Amino acid sequence: MxxxxxxxxxxxxxxxxxxxxxxxxxxxxxxxxxxxxxxxxxxxxxxxxxxxxxxxxxxxxxxxxxxxxxxxxxxxxxxxxxxxxxxxxxxxxxxxxxxxxxxxxxxxxxxxxxxxxxxxxxxxxxxxxxxxxxxxxxxxxxxxxxxxxxxxxxxxxxxxVDFERFDPAFVTQDRVETLRTAWGIAPDDPRTRILLAGRLTRIKGHLTIVDAARRMAAEGRRDFLILFAGDDQGRTGYAAEVQSAIDEAGLSDAVRIVGHCDDMPAAYLLADVAILPTTVPESFGRAAVEPQAMGRPVIASNHGGVTETVVEGQTGWLTSVEDPEAWAKAMARAIDLGAGKRREMGEMGRRRVRQLYSxxxxxxxxxxxxxxxxxxxx
The missing domain is CATH 3.40.50.2000 (Glycogen Phosphorylase B;)
Structure with a gap:
C-alpha cells in the first residue's frame, strides 16, 4: 500500500x-x-x-x-x-x-x-x-x-520515465497538431518554441523567464515563443501575477500560459527546447528527463538533482538560478544553435536517459x- x-x-x-x-x-x-x-x-x-x-x-x-x-x-x-x-x-x-x-x-x-x-x-x-x-x-x-x-x-x-509513453515514435502527428491548435500556434509560425512544464507555483521560476524574455525582446528578438504548461492548483493569485508580468512587459504574443496538459509527450514534440528554471533545487527533476526522452535539449537551473540528469553542452545547459540575464543568454544560445544542432543534442539526451532512467x-x-x-x- x-x-x-x-x-x-x-x-x-x-x-x-x-x-x-x-x-x-x-x-x-x-x-x-x-x-x-x-x-x-x-x-x-x-x-x-x-x-x-x-x-x-x-x-x-x-x-x-x-x-x-x-x-x-x-x-x-x-x-x-x-x-x-x-x-x-x-x-x-x-x-x-x-x-x-x-x-x-x-x-x-x-x-x-x-x-x-x-x-x-x-x-x-x-x-x-x-x-x-x-x-x-x-x-x-x-x-x-x-x-x-x-x-x-x-x-x-x-x-x-515510461518509455512506452515518452517515445517520439509513439506520438502521432495528429496529437501534436491537436495541441498546436489548442494552444493557438499557427502551423507556419517560425519561432523557436520553448516549453516550461510544471505547476504554476513560484518555485518553478516563471517570473525569471518572463524577465529574461523581456530582455530578449529589448534586444530586438522576435524569434521565440515561450509556453507555460501547468495547473495553478488553486494558486490563482500567482497565475494572475505571472500574467500581469507578461502583459506589462508587452509579451502577450511571445509568452503564453496554456494551462494543464494531459499529453506531455506531444507537448515536448511540439516544443524545440524545454526549460526548468526552478528557484529551489529539485530533488530529481522529472521535467528535465522527460523532454530528453522525447529528443529535446533542456536548459535547467544549476542546482539539485538536475545536475545529474542534464549534461552541460551535450544534452542541454545548466544556468544560474534566478538570473534573468543568464537565462536570456541561455535561451538565445539555444535558439541560435539552430534546429539541426538541437536535434543532435536531443538525440544524445534521448540515448542517455533511456540508458539511465527507465x-x-x-x-x-x-x-x-x-x-x-x-x-x-x-
Missing part, C-alpha cells in the same frame, strides 16, 4: 502510478491511500485500487483518524508493506504500520529544509521506518547530512527494496 496526499500531477504521483502498475504485473495487489485526483483513473486502469481518505491533512485529529482507517485497511487487505511518499500522511502510515507490525518504507521525494528542531523532527518521519528511498544522489546526500541515519538503511532509486528499472529496484525489507523482517 502506497500513501500519498493526492494523485493530481507531479513526479511523486507519477512514481506512485508506475510502482502500482509494477506490483499488479508482479501478481500483487496495489492499494493507494490518497485524497484522490485526476490520476486515479489511470491507477485504476492499470489495475491498482484506490483507498480514498483525507491523508493530505495536517490536522492532528484527522491524522489520528487516518491512522485508524489505515490500520483497518492493512488488516482487511493483509497489506505486507506500507510505502509513504509524503511527510503528513507518513505520520498516519507509520502509526498504522507500527500498530499492525507491518514493514514501513518511505521515499524522500524532496529536499525538505528545516529551520528549527521541530521542523527537523517533522521531516525525520520519513526516516523512521525500515528503509528510506532517495530519488537521487543529491537527495541521498541531503538525508545523510540532515538526519545522520545509517547509510545501510538508505538506498538511491532514481525516478524513471521506469522499468525504477520499478524493479523498488520491488527489490520491498523484498529486501520483507526478508529482513522474516
Amino acid at each position: 502506497q500513501v500519498i496526499p493526492e494523485l493530481e500531477t507531479g513526479g511523486a504521483e507519477q512514481s506512485t502510478i508506475d510502482v502500482a502498475q509494477a506490483v499488479v504485473r508482479a501478481g500483487g495487489t496495489a492499494l493507494v491511500a490518497t485524497r484522490g485526483g485526476r490520476m486515479v483513473a489511470r491507477l485504476e486502469a492499470d489495475g491498482g485500487r484506490l483507498a480514498q481518505m483525507p491523508v493530505q491533512t495536517k490536522n492532528p485529529l484527522v491524522m489520528l483518524g487516518n491512522a485508524a482507517r489505515l490500520v483497518a485497511l492493512i488488516r482487511q487487505e493483509k497489506v505486507s508493506i506500507v510505502h509513504a511518499r509524503s511527510r503528513a500522511p507518513a505520520f498516519s502510515a507509520l502509526w498504522a504500520a507500527h500498530a499492525t507490525g507491518t514493514p514501513f518504507v518511505a521515499t524522500y521525494h524532496g529536499v525538505y529544509k528545516a529551520q528549527s528542531r521541530l521542523k527537523r523532527w517533522y521531516n525525520a518521519v520519513m526516516t523512521r521506518g525500515d528503509l528510506v528511498i532517495a530519488n537521487s544522489d543529491y537527495t541521498r546526500d541531503h538525508v545523510l547530512a540532515e538526519h545522520h541515519i545509517d547509510p545501510a538503511k538508505l538506498v538511491t532509486i532514481p525516478r524513471g 521506469s522499468d528499472a525504477m520499478c524493479a529496484q523498488t520491488l527489490a527494496a520491498y523484498e529486501r525489507v520483507l526478508e529482513a523482517r522474516r
Whole structure:
C-alpha cells in the first residue's frame, strides 16, 4: 500500500502510478491511500485500487483518524508493506504500520529544509521506518547530512520515465497538431518554441523567464515563443501575477500560459527546447528527463538533482538560478544553435536517459527494496 496526499500531477504521483502498475504485473495487489485526483483513473486502469481518505491533512485529529482507517485497511487487505511518499500522511502510515507490525518504507521525494528542531523532527518521519528511498544522489546526500541515519538503511532509486509513453515514435502527428491548435500556434509560425512544464507555483521560476524574455525582446528578438504548461492548483493569485508580468512587459504574443496538459509527450514534440528554471533545487527533476526522452535539449537551473540528469553542452545547459540575464543568454544560445544542432543534442539526451532512467528499472529496484525489507523482517 502506497500513501500519498493526492494523485493530481507531479513526479511523486507519477512514481506512485508506475510502482502500482509494477506490483499488479508482479501478481500483487496495489492499494493507494490518497485524497484522490485526476490520476486515479489511470491507477485504476492499470489495475491498482484506490483507498480514498483525507491523508493530505495536517490536522492532528484527522491524522489520528487516518491512522485508524489505515490500520483497518492493512488488516482487511493483509497489506505486507506500507510505502509513504509524503511527510503528513507518513505520520498516519507509520502509526498504522507500527500498530499492525507491518514493514514501513518511505521515499524522500524532496529536499525538505528545516529551520528549527521541530521542523527537523517533522521531516525525520520519513526516516523512521525500515528503509528510506532517495530519488537521487543529491537527495541521498541531503538525508545523510540532515538526519545522520545509517547509510545501510538508505538506498538511491532514481525516478524513471515510461518509455512506452515518452517515445517520439509513439506520438502521432495528429496529437501534436491537436495541441498546436489548442494552444493557438499557427502551423507556419517560425519561432523557436520553448516549453516550461510544471505547476504554476513560484518555485518553478516563471517570473525569471518572463524577465529574461523581456530582455530578449529589448534586444530586438522576435524569434521565440515561450509556453507555460501547468495547473495553478488553486494558486490563482500567482497565475494572475505571472500574467500581469507578461502583459506589462508587452509579451502577450511571445509568452503564453496554456494551462494543464494531459499529453506531455506531444507537448515536448511540439516544443524545440524545454526549460526548468526552478528557484529551489529539485530533488530529481522529472521535467528535465522527460523532454530528453522525447529528443529535446533542456536548459535547467544549476542546482539539485538536475545536475545529474542534464549534461552541460551535450544534452542541454545548466544556468544560474534566478538570473534573468543568464537565462536570456541561455535561451538565445539555444535558439541560435539552430534546429539541426538541437536535434543532435536531443538525440544524445534521448540515448542517455533511456540508458539511465527507465521506469522499468525504477520499478524493479523498488520491488527489490520491498523484498529486501520483507526478508529482513522474516
